[in-house]
Amino acid sequence: xxxxxxxxxxxxxxxxVVTNDDLSKLMDTNDAWIQERTGIKERRHIxxxxxxxxxxxxxxxxxxxxxxAKISKxxxxxxxxxxxxxxxxFPGCGVQVQEMMEIHTCPAIDVRNQCSGFVYALSVADQFIxxxxxxxxxxxxxxxxxxxxxxxxxxxxxxxxxxxxxxxAVLSRSEENGHGVLxxxxxxxxxxxxxxxxxxPSTMHWxxxxxxxxxxxxxxxxxxxxxxxVFKNAVRRFSEVIMQGLEANDLQVSDxxxxxxxxxxxxxxxxIQKKFQLTDDQVYNNIQKYGNTTAASIPIALxxxxxxxxxxxxxxxxxxxxxxxxxxxxxxxxx
Ligand code: ACO
Numbered sequence: 001x002x003x004x005x006x007x008x009x010x011x012x013x014x015x016x017v018v019t020n021d022d023l024s025k026l027m028d029t030n031d032a033w034i035q036e037r038t039g040i041k042e043r044r045h046i047x048x049x050x051x052x053x054x055x056x057x058x059x060x061x062x063x064x065x066x067x068x069a070k071i072s073k074x075x076x077x078x079x080x081x082x083x084x085x086x087x088x089x090f091p092g093c094g095v096q097v098q099e100m101m102e103i104h105t106c107p108a109i110d111v112r113n114q115c116s117g118f119v120y121a122l123s124v125a126d127q128f129i130x131x132x133x134x135x136x137x138x139x140x141x142x143x144x145x146x147x148x149x150x151x152x153x154x155x156x157x158x159x160x161x162x163x164x165x166x167x168x169a170v171l172s173r174s175e176e177n178g179h180g181v182l183x184x185x186x187x188x189x190x191x192x193x194x195x196x197x198x199x200x201p202s203t204m205h206w207x208x209x210x211x212x213x214x215x216x217x218x219x220x221x222x223x224x225x226x227x228x229x230v231f232k233n234a235v236r237r238f239s240e241v242i243m244q245g246l247e248a249n250d251l252q253v254s255d256x257x258x259x260x261x262x263x264x265x266x267x268x269x270x271x272i273q274k275k276f277q278l279t280d281d282q283v284y285n286n287i288q289k290y291g292n293t294t295a296a297s298i299p300i301a302l303x304x305x306x307x308x309x310x311x312x313x314x315x316x317x318x319x320x321x322x323x324x325x326x327x328x329x330x331x332x333x334x335x
Contacts (some may be wrong), residue, residue, distance in 0.1 A: 002132055002173050004126045005171070005332070007070075008066060010065035014164055018044070028156065040288060043163030073102065073103045077128075078125070079107070080138070080329070083112075095108045097138075113188075115294050119321045121295075136165075139169045162292050163291030188325050188327045234264060251332070256318050258281065272290055
């Protein structure tokens, strides 16, 4: 069995900064409410004419990751792309990245696991490397939320939370014993699927039907979130899946050098930090600047933590995510 290791990371966020005050001009909300409930101060939104899309942002993050991994695009054996906001209904963003980066014909997999998407994608990549089938896998999480949010007061409990951006990692066969992905842990519970969902356009809700119905209250082409129900499940599942990762590797909470939780809500991260009695240095949060970027949130945060020198060689790094599905997941790595 081989081990896989992150050898390079990159991130990209659009230049356009949208503050809470900016949102309060579009809907009945305010900076105090958003900061108190979520910790978010600002987020990035794609501008219509800036050339960005979910796949394009993924390419920008991936290009940096490849440079840092010191490998060429010809060395990539597979692409795994996680997103809930693909450019097209089909095909997926993975094949777009393959074409945009002029990577040779290779397998490209799209992962549809929302906020847990990056950890799922990392796990998929890890399995292919562990078995010896592939040496270098490009793992990307990218989201263009802003194009699909209800920017009126009706959608305020969802739309203030989400931001756009992308993060990428090159996962490579590890040459150094003891370094790399130690384990990944994936879960789902589909009975709560519609508690955090976007129903259409889809085969259940085609566009003509959506236009014809256009109900005032239940609009299926904007995301729906049962916020408090999601919050309660998130804190429970985050805790469980972090513990599962630690136990699988005979580690204690005190062994964690850096926990990078999915940036769903600062209050969720703070709850986990308090529960596990972790110090500020052991948990990385950047939701304040970027909002919740779903599948991009963990790779953006992990990349930024590394860039700031907060993750060092040999550190025990734990990733944990929870989101729509419900799905939840963790990964434990020796950096
Ligand atoms: N500005 C001002 N007021 C608002 C806003 C807003 N943006 N949004 C809602 N309100 C109001 C509500 O209407 C409500 O008013 P009322 O009391 O008069 O009815 C009041 O604020 C409280 O609303 P709640 O929804 O109860 O607020 P809550 O404290 O639950 O916070 C939030 C909402 C931030 C969404 C929280 O529930 C949350 O973070 N949930 C979890 C999110 C999460 O983890 N998602 C998973 C990942 S995302 C993914 O997978 C795609």
